Amino acid sequence: MSGYPNVPGPDPASNEQLQALLDALYQRHNNAVCCTLIYGSCLRSGDIYDGLLDLYLICDNYRSAYGPGLLAAANWLLPPNVFYAQESSGDKTLRAKVTVISIGDFERGCSRAWFESYIWGRFAQPTCIVQVRDAATRARMECALLGAAKTLLQRALPSLPRSGSLLSLWEGALGLSYATELRTERSGRAAELVQSAAGFYATVTHHHAGSLGHGFELIEAGDEVQYRASPGATGKALNRLAWTLRKVQGKLFSVLRLVKALFTFEGGLDYIAWKLERHSGETVVIPDKVRRAPLIHLWGFFWGLYRRGIFK
Numbered sequence: 001m002s003g004y005p006n007v008p009g010p011d012p013a014s015n016e017q018l019q020a021l022l023d024a025l026y027q028r029h030n031n032a033v034c035c036t037l038i039y040g041s042c043l044r045s046g047d048i049y050d051g052l053l054d055l056y057l058i059c060d061n062y063r064s065a066y067g068p069g070l071l072a073a074a075n076w077l078l079p080p081n082v083f084y085a086q087e088s089s090g091d092k093t094l095r096a097k098v099t100v101i102s103i104g105d106f107e108r109g110c111s112r113a114w115f116e117s118y119i120w121g122r123f124a125q126p127t128c129i130v131q132v133r134d135a136a137t138r139a140r141m142e143c144a145l146l147g148a149a150k151t152l153l154q155r156a157l158p159s160l161p162r163s164g165s166l167l168s169l170w171e172g173a174l175g176l177s178y179a180t181e182l183r184t185e186r187s188g189r190a191a192e193l194v195q196s197a198a199g200f201y202a203t204v205t206h207h208h209a210g211s212l213g214h215g216f217e218l219i220e221a222g223d224e225v226q227y228r229a230s231p232g233a234t235g236k237a238l239n240r241l242a243w244t245l246r247k248v249q250g251k252l253f254s255v256l257r258l259v260k261a262l263f264t265f266e267g268g269l270d271y272i273a274w275k276l277e278r279h280s281g282e283t284v285v286i287p288d289k290v291r292r293a294p295l296i297h298l299w300g301f302f303w304g305l306y307r308r309g310i311f312k
Contacts, residue, residue: 002142005203009038009128010048017094018048021087022131025057025098032064033057034103034133035141043128044196053096056080058103058141065100074260078253079105082261103140110148116253117155117246121177123148125193126200149204150212152177157214158231158239166218166225170194170201176243180250182258182306255302262294269294276310284310 012019040054059065062072080101109119156173215230
């Protein structure tokens with residue numbers, strides 16, 4: 001057993017639309033998908049029709065998933081690739097944001113091998129393994145997911161208070177990760193995420209407590225679990241510098257991934273507008289000139305949204 005908590009999620013065997021969507025995606029990617037993950041808001045709400053379902057397709061490798069060509073090259077150069085997919089039946093439409101990454105890149109992205117927090121910051125959060133090819137692949141995925149939580153905590157601890165509640169530990173760690181991307185969530189979002197899955201975060205923290213370093217320990221204080229850590233002064237200074245660099249790198253890569261998605265994501269501009277409106281509560285209108293020539297005018301459009309505080 002890997003120790004990864006069981007995260008309940010939708011069962012394709014009992015939802016024909018979800019199974020049909022997955023079947024179509026597997027066929028589109030040449031049956032090279034070895035595992036499918038769900039995370040994000042639909043998993044938390046339990047309603048896969050609430051917005052866009054966040055699907056991660058873990059493939060054997062990019063050449064197997066796409067064949068030779070630009071999509072494979074783009075996925076290799078700046079993973080992952082993002083697509084849109086939907087499955088309609090009667091009056092219901094299941095919409096999904098589909099992200100494709102190789103199992104090798106996913107494992108590296110969950111580990112300390114990746115400086116950027118894009119993967120380990122996301123998958124330190126509850127994730128449901130919806131379908132998996134075999135037991136060996138499941139073991140690899142559970143190990144990678146546990147590794148993501150460990151990577152986030154190890155890299156966050158020197159920049160967090162030396163002591164506090166277990167929940168405040170995760171609020172701070174997720175907050176550091178969120179700050180490295182162009183995020184639209186309101187303040188306090190990290191606290192909401194932690195409160196919604198407090199048992200999950202407690203389980204993975206106890207699992208890793210003895211191997212996090214930085215003098216980390218957990219203390220039972222009545223009904224609440226506290227943590228204590230003692231990172232060195234030099235380590236704290238280097239850690240703050242590392243997170244500053246991740247902010248610069250992460251925001252740049254966020255823009256590059258959005259630009260790349262314009263070519264892979266059908267209706268990509270409208271998706272960007274919908275996503276920003278959903279999280280910020282502000283109306284976002286795509287100007288005609290951006291639709292006509294996105295590579296020329298998208299940069300000024302993003303800058304204007306940034307100045308409005310739509311994302312940070």
